[in-house]
Amino acid sequence: MKRRDFLTTTAGATAGVSMLSSPVGAAVSAGSKKRVVLVGTGIRGVGFWGKRIVDNYSDIVEFVGLCDINPGRLEFAKKYMGVKCPVYSDFDKMVLETKPDLVIVTTVDATHHEYIVRAMELGVDVLTEKPMTTDENKCQVIIDAEKRTGRKCTVGFNYRYGTLFTAIKEQLAKKPVGEITSVDFNWYLNIYHGASYFRRWHGERDKGGSLFVHKSTHHFDLLNWLIDSDPVEVTAYGALEHYGKNHPFRGANCRNCAYTDKCDYYWDITKDKHSMDLYVKNEKYDGYIRDNCLWREDIDIFDKMSAQIKYANNVVVNYSLTTYSPYEGWRISFNGKDGRIESWEDIPWRRQDKINQSQLHAAEMNQSGKGEVRYDEIFVMKNFDPDYQMVKVEASKGGHGGGDQRLQDKIFRDPNMADPYKHSAGTRDGAMSCLIGIAARKSIDQQRPVKIEELTDIKPHPTRGA
Incomplete structure (x- = not known):
């Protein structure tokens, strides 16, 4: 089977x-x-x-x-x-x-x-x-089950708990630049991390729902949480232009390929003991190949994605996800009536230290907490004021900006700990994040704006949790 x-x-x-x-x-x-x-x-x-x-x-x-x-x-x-x-x-x-x-x-x-x-x-x-699920019908089934049974579903959104995103949330709560009107959010996956999704089952829409759902649900949840409102409409564009069929040659998988000397993306799984023990040694049982060819014809998701999201509180978001960038990182800007709040992580020209892109994802997932201290930055700039405020945030060394451990501490160690910024994510949060990705996918397929209300019986509110 x-x-x-x-x-x-x-x-x-x-x-x-x-x-x-x-x-x-x-x-x-x-x-x-x-x-x-x-x-x-x-x-x-x-x-x-x-x-x-x-x-x-x-x-x-x-x-x-x-x-x-x-x-x-x-x-x-x-x-x-x-x-x-x-x-x-x-x-x-x-x-x-x-x-x-x-x-x-x-x-x-x-x-x-x-x-x-x-x-x-x-x-x-x-x-x-995450994501809680991959289409609107499955999402509705979960919503109905929670209502029917009275049980609780928690979604593992660890980015919310990261030190930098929490600091951004704190700044937004102070409203230093007035009412937020729009947000620019760009996420860059490098050629190592980005390519890994297309080797795995995530490259097939019927399994992962596309990266607009699997990966971007992280980012959409952050937007919902930071903006503190529900999305109401999504217009998106996307295409498969780099991976999959867009290549002159392809093999069965990296281990069984005649083009390893020609392929810049060649990955030797035999040098990864963990992947060999977990996946390769057990392929015989279910046929799952971990080092699949990036150029296989079965890939049917987007590798180029952008979306415009309108929120119930009238904030408009411009979002993009790049899957083959020379560097890994993100940048976000909140435009207010009285100024702008801006932050980023791992943008090479923002920090002078040389970042090894092939090792970046492994370092980001480091759970040991060891390493040199570095700082992330948040800039708060006010209109007609030549000076700006730079908020320095000590970067956590744990996975996802320290969010991994904080999320698990909240779930297992102290479920009743104070949560003033509402880091915890339940079914509604899981739904609203994946529904943006589902709406984006539908918008691309049908070439039209898609309203969130079309998808499930959840009614968007100007303020989250209302």
Whole structure:
């Protein structure tokens, strides 16, 4: 059975199982550990939501089950994470037997909704990797399930918790440049990080929904959170002009290619032990190839993307995502009636130090917190004032600007910690972020502006949470 077929059918295969008389995910009693299960044992599941939780929260969290179609990856996950829990290929069976307090969903994006909904139906709260889902129908199914079951879905938006974005949020709360009227947000993926999406299943729309959904959902969530309003309309443009069919040659994958000496993007997976152990050694079980050719014909997502987003509070956003930039970074500007707030990260000419682009993503994902101290900057500029304010923010050394650890601390260590800037993201946040990407994709396909109200029964509000 192919992985895609499994992920599509397993959650519903035992839908006829009678509902439990009481929720599986009962409240954790004082002194006991939170019982957690994980479905989807790819790199995000076993690393970020697996080993990190084991390493940092084993005193309060216990993995009681892992689920995947691939038995080889399941065994690797147990060893890599350092757990001894049972493994399953049947999601319902895992939940019914292990009685978890929380289900973590890290499967292929297009199947998130199946496990989110089924977990809720079985009485368990859910933590899902972003994006929450990949189309408007699946989004509505999740919204309905949450209302019907009363269970909670948390979306793992770690960028919100980063030190620089939190500092930007603090500046916006002070309103130093008056009412914000428009925002410019540009994100650049370098030729190493950007290309990696097109090697993986993310390059196929039916699995990841396009990078407008899989990757940009991060950025759209930041915009929703920083602007503090809901999107109402999206107009977008995009095309596939670099990767996929846009190349004179292609191979089966990087390991089995006759053009390695001609391809600037050649990646030798055999030098990456983690990828070899997690993926290559387990290809025989589900056929998933991690080092797929960037030029394969199956790629059908956009590699050039831009969108204009109108918000309910009349803010207009100009957004772009580049997937083959010589450098990795981003820049954002908030235009107010009385001035401008501007910030950026890893733009080479903004800092004089030489940045090795091939190592940048690995450094950004560094979880050790070690390394030299550096500072990010926020510029606050007021109209008719020749001087400007430069706010220096100590850059966190943890993954995603320190957001990874803060997000997990909030979820596992101290769920009731103060949250004045509303960092926590629930179903509505997950919906509003992915709906922008879904609307952008639909706008490109249908060559028209798309209103958010067309997609689900969520009504946009001028102020988030209203």
